[in-house]
Amino acid sequence: MDGTIDRDGYIAFPREAWSKLRANTPLPLQDAELEKLRGLNEPISMADVEDVYLPLARLLNLHIQAARGLHATVLANFLGTPVPPAPYVIGIAGSVGVGKSTFARLLRAVLARWPTHPRVDLITTDGFLLPTAVLQARGLMERKGFPESYDQRRMLAFLAALKAGEPNLRVPIYSHKIYDIVPDRVDIVDRPDILVFEGLNVLQTIPSASVVASDFFDFSIYLDARTEDIEHWFIERFLLLQRSAFQDPSSYFHALRDLPEPDARARARGIWQRINLPNLVQNILPTRERARLILQKGATHTIDTVRLRNV
Template identity: 45%
Template sequence: MLKDLNYTLPYTTFDREEWASFDTTSTTALTEKEVKDLQGINRQISMDEVTHIYRPLTRLLHLYSLATKDRHQITTSFLNNRIKKVPFIIGIAGSVAVGKSTTARLLQHLLSTFPEHPKVELVTTDGFLYPNEILEERGIMNRKGFPESYDTGRLIQFLADLKTGKKEVKAPIYSHLEYDILKGEFQHVVEPDIVIVEGINVLQVQTNKPKKSHSPLFVSDFFDFSIYVDADEENLLEWYIDRFKILRNTAFNNPKSYFHRHAHLTDEEAVKFATDIWTNINGKNLRLNILPTRTRANLILEKGTNHSVSRIKLRTI
């Protein structure tokens, strides 16, 4: 949460009821089955959450996308129609286990109900991790998810291609089952209206010094709007352990799963193993690299103990 800072941040804070009052759209509400299909492992998203949090947020993003489109049309007119159509890009950041993927899927579905932008693509930055063989060569397999484990240059090129109006761009695909990049497989993104880019690293800035002749580019430079999904670390650890135990009983039972060898852990062993991963990798990455990016977001969704959003912070400048 936003605290222990000695300066005033440019955010306005809203509780659930006030935020819900901003939904004046006529978009079709999701059915309970659709919500269930969109939510992730151990993520119980209620219809109340959709109504109070995600529908108003969708309206805000819709208005931002229309304003950006109008600005783009002005520039296009000034340059005698020399600029191609470019998508509105939304970045979604936050810790492992905070529920970024569920947020992204819900927004993708709700945004696509507007006739002005029916084609909404969702891309995760997991696909831009280096393959395991490269991580092993560099001795950083145990730092998967840390900044150095991503091919950030490739991700920036992907976003640059989108923003220059390239008709079709492709993103690598990551398999959570195999815990690796799928060689030769790609997600093809063709003339989208909106692209949602979700990942723990999307608001991070490069820490190594750029070459003298180059100005650094950051992933977030290509975003028209950014969201950070926030929660206290004690809750994140609990959610991560719960998710690990569910996967132990489901996906890990698949012989092709990278974690198949952990399918027969007892509850006590599973808790210890997941806690160790959090302590040595995910929690450390959160504190060093993810949490410091929170105040770079346009909007922060603060979650309470039950995964429900309790407060919304919207950047006002």
């Protein structure tokens, strides 16, 4: 083993050591597919897929096979009848701006190439945000992304129904363009082999709650980086959006389209420091060590270290 066990009970692998754990896992993506999956300011390369995603896909596949075998054997023996496996749920947590969405899309694409579990769905917790009108009525617009801005009851009901094997589950669709839930539109989740469930606070515990989202996870991943790096990425992404998505008249942020760059930087930094940084410090970062796997990014968005829980 080329990793070292740290004081928190994780095996820490430098990228080079982690990449060797790919073994003979084949490369499932082409350059054109990777280009479509990239985020705005995230220079992910095919080397990243080979070094990081393929060993992770191999690890997850081993976990999935073991979980299915245990489920089928134990329950079938106990109940005396075959029981279909529940969807395998992978939770992905991390800050705004750290690259969760791109990571989740790529992971889904890689996992879906395995012949034993071709049906992989991706759902983000954005769809469980309370509508803007509700947030405004409750004075929560400046708390968007904080735990209280989500319809927790609906989110937990979805995860419970998913694990129970219910078909055709309806999940609201969130639009970053209009900054709100899209009326009368839903995603349908119909008993996938794997569900990738991505969001800010998916690993959070709530003292007064009898059930939390992570109770339904089979595996959990935290995407980590230095706070200063995440702030820089957030600001740079804001500037890119100002030159692209904000130009659309239907964009919630259309009024900011012509801000001079210094003013746009100041606006983005203000949003970060007023909303996203407190949420990270108070609610997201404290959940990091609840994850089974922590992926540590460097300043260039590359994943440099992988920490795998050993206990």
